[in-house]
Amino acid sequence: MDNAAALTIRPAGETDLSPFFAYLDDHLRDNGADGTPLFQPIAPGQPRLPAGLRIAFIKGIDIPVGQPGWRRLWLAIDAYGDIAGHIDLRGRPEPAATHRAMLGMGVHRVWRRRGLGRRLLETAAQWARAETDVDWIDLEVLSENLPAVDLYARAGFTTVARVADMLRIAGISHDLSYMTFRLREG
Numbered sequence: 001m002d003n004a005a006a007l008t009i010r011p012a013g014e015t016d017l018s019p020f021f022a023y024l025d026d027h028l029r030d031n032g033a034d035g036t037p038l039f040q041p042i043a044p045g046q047p048r049l050p051a052g053l054r055i056a057f058i059k060g061i062d063i064p065v066g067q068p069g070w071r072r073l074w075l076a077i078d079a080y081g082d083i084a085g086h087i088d089l090r091g092r093p094e095p096a097a098t099h100r101a102m103l104g105m106g107v108h109r110v111w112r113r114r115g116l117g118r119r120l121l122e123t124a125a126q127w128a129r130a131e132t133d134v135d136w137i138d139l140e141v142l143s144e145n146l147p148a149v150d151l152y153a154r155a156g157f158t159t160v161a162r163v164a165d166m167l168r169i170a171g172i173s174h175d176l177s178y179m180t181f182r183l184r185e186g
Contacts, residue, residue, distance in 0.1 A: 004116035007084050009123050012073040023083040024049045027106050037145040043170040065132050084111040087120035103139040121155045129183050143175035157181045
């Protein structure tokens with residue numbers, strides 16, 4: 001397959017989590033490797049997704065939207081059944097922010113720069129509009145990850161803050177950008 005339009009994007013269920021975690025562990029090998037910008041706020045070469053994040057996915061997919069800890073996950077699947085990318089939305093931790101969701105996403109190295117990121121963003125936004133009372137989607141991105149920042153900006157996200165020296169990863173300072181997308185007028 002040459003084109004991201006040929007991929008199937010579908011909601012993930014409990015049985016998808018084990019292959020999803022294997023995909024994420026592989027995905028982390030690219031984090032800061034061979035000129036790739038950091039896309040996760042963890043040191044390059046960390047071999048596995050942190051256990052706390054795994055647990056948040058496992059528990060969160062069964063929590064009703066609007067309840068603390070909810071999370072929804074979509075997977076882009078290629079013709080061989082392999083995961084080509086993912087996107088997730090989760091409730092913000094602040095009790096008074098149930099009208100907002102946080103976004104996370106990733107695209108497998110083979111599928112980058114083929115339009116899959118845009119399709120994943122559209123999928124999550126369409127679901128949020130149709131199935132939730134969420135008015136805003138927020139995200140945090142390492143500011144030097146220009147491919148991601150550019151993708152989000154092209155999709156309509158606005159940078160609302162850039163915090164200098166927010167993170168120190170493996171002894172190196174990194175700025176963090178906060179971006180948001182308004183799904184509907186509140």
